[in-house]
Amino acid sequence: MKLVHPDFFFPIELSEIEIPVLILENPSCFRKFVWEIRKQVAGGEGQWVFSENNKPLKMARTCELILDPFALDVNQRKILTSLYDRVEKNVSCSELLLSWNKAESYFQNMTEELLSTVDEFPLIYRNDISIKEFLKFIDVRFEESTKDILEYMIDYMRMSSEVAGTRLFVLCNLKPFFDSRELGYLYEQALYHKFCLLLVEGYVPDRKEEREKWWIVDKDNCVIMPTDV
Numbered sequence: 001m002k003l004v005h006p007d008f009f010f011p012i013e014l015s016e017i018e019i020p021v022l023i024l025e026n027p028s029c030f031r032k033f034v035w036e037i038r039k040q041v042a043g044g045e046g047q048w049v050f051s052e053n054n055k056p057l058k059m060a061r062t063c064e065l066i067l068d069p070f071a072l073d074v075n076q077r078k079i080l081t082s083l084y085d086r087v088e089k090n091v092s093c094s095e096l097l098l099s100w101n102k103a104e105s106y107f108q109n110m111t112e113e114l115l116s117t118v119d120e121f122p123l124i125y126r127n128d129i130s131i132k133e134f135l136k137f138i139d140v141r142f143e144e145s146t147k148d149i150l151e152y153m154i155d156y157m158r159m160s161s162e163v164a165g166t167r168l169f170v171l172c173n174l175k176p177f178f179d180s181r182e183l184g185y186l187y188e189q190a191l192y193h194k195f196c197l198l199l200v201e202g203y204v205p206d207r208k209e210e211r212e213k214w215w216i217v218d219k220d221n222c223v224i225m226p227t228d229v
Contacts, residue, residue: 001052001167001196005036010223012215014168014196019187019209021199023216030202034067037170041065050168062167064160069149069177072156075141082164084132084140091131100131150182154189161195168196175205187211 001014012020024030040046043060050057057063066072091097108127115123129137142159145152160166178186187209190197204216216224 001050003048003050003168003198005048007047008217008223010215010225012198013213014198016191016194016196017211018213019190019197019199019211021201021205021212021214023201023204023214025203025219026217026221027202029217029221030200033200034065034172037063038065038067041170052167057167061165063170064166064168065170065172066153066174067172069153069171069174072153074144074152074156074159079160079164080136080141083142084135086163087135088131104129150178150186154186157190157195158193161193166195168198170198170200172200173202174199175201180207180209183209184211 003012003014012022014020022033024033036046036048037059040048040059041063046059048059050059050063091100107129111125111127115125145155147155157166157169160169175183187197199212208214213226214224215226218224
């Protein structure tokens with residue numbers, strides 16, 4: 001997989017084995033990168049192209065930008081909607097569909113009995129509630145753990161990857177939060193759960209971890225390629 005932009009003459013190579021680190025020392029360059037990625041991940045226009053085998057992927061569906069690891073929510077709308085879609089699809093292809101149809105018929109009968117208690121009023125109701133709507137009504141959600149921020153972030157990325165189909169997580173200024181052992185664990189989990197990471201830093205870190213591959217754009221916008229770092 002690759003991430004490319006016309007203003008960057010080099011492609012950022014992405015894989016589940018190596019961890020690319022893009023270091024943008026120029027604040028204007030850093031700000032422009034974050035702004036454009038953020039806009040495209042939200043479904044807007046931009047010039048970044050995320051591709052696999054030279055086939056462009058929709059960034060709004062496959063990428064996520066994490067600016068603050070403390071603000072992650074495993075029960076955000078995108079993830080829950082994907083979860084409900086997944087449950088509905090699985091039920092429609094299984095023997096559970098018959099059970100759901102029976103339950104739906106029971107709900108309709110029960111609704112008619114309830115409304116019959118006020119039969120002096122003309123009333124109408126929906127009788128075609130979907131599995132997805134039912135799950136939303138009973139507030140099905142992921143149980144939030146009390147783990148530390150690293151474990152919570154990994155759980156979040158795993159759920160977003162497996163449920164919502166996120167392929168790439170762009171992490172801004174992550175290194176100040178975690179030491180070498182913790183970053184190594186994060187990289188191992190990304191490899192195990194098969195999602196890609198891209199770290200974006202505003203300065204050259206004081207350490208380069210195993211598996212990391214650095215691209216540096218210095219304050220004068222000169223590029224230092226991974227082979228030179």
